[in-house]
Amino acid sequence: MNERKLPTMYGLAESDPDQNLIKREGVSPEALEQIDRIMAEMGRMRQLERQIMRNSQSFMKLNETDMRALRMLISAKHAGTAVTPGQLARYLGISSASVTKMIDRLIEGEHVARRPHPTDRRSWCIEVTGPTHLMARQQVGRHHAQRFEVAREFTDAEREVIIRFLARTSDAMEDSMNGAQTALDDQGKEPEAGQS
Incomplete structure (x- = not known):
């Protein structure tokens, strides 16, 4: 991997200089630098994913919800x-x-079509059209293919470490999000009788 100067907004020194959220005692300077690099690369990847999505939306003249719908239909x-x-x-x-x-807007744009449901004659289903499927594959699918190629370069053991890291990071973020929502919900509650 090329050594590059990454944005510092994800660095611990910039994002939490007073150690209010992340205590760093017992963590070596080398480990801190490595963790900063991980955070910076994750941030860079999120920025690239957002740019890819914006480019695809612009090219296909669709919004984010439309694109999510097409991904699900594909x-x-x-x-x-x-x-x-x-x-x-x-x-x-x-x-x-x-x-x-x-759906009406996507049908008008010839991105999807209504079809009779294959097993329920009272219902109908939505399918992505061939041209839109091809366009989505060219716009978004090639980026997924690149991710696959990168993942293929690692050994089985290395991929297990990556999987564990991503899964634990997602779990931690989900827990943090749920904790924040609980705190917000608690702020909106009326105190019970006898509490102040």
Whole structure:
């Protein structure tokens, strides 16, 4: 890997200089530098992913929710699974009225099509069109292919370490997010009788 100067906004010295969140006693300077580099590379990857998504959205003239819908529909197509509007709304976390508007807009743009549901004659499903599937593969799929190529370069043991790191990082972030939400919820509660 090329040594490069990475943005310092992810460095511990810049993000937590007073050690309010991250205590650093007992951690060697070498380990701190390595951790800073990990954080900086993760930040750089997030920035690149956002840029890739913005470029794809701009090229395909779609918004973020549209792109998430297309990714779900493409995955379902590969799995041979029919997707109803209700399933799509639940996946996206939007109302049925919002998903209907989105589907109508995507149909008008020839990105998706309504089809009779293969097993439920009372229902219909949504499928991504061939041209949009191809466009998404060219715009987003090639980046996934590059990730695969990088992952293939590592040994089985190295990949296990990477998997463990990413999984534990995701778990820690999820716990932190849930803890923050609980704290917000607690702030909004009325004190019980006898408490002040």
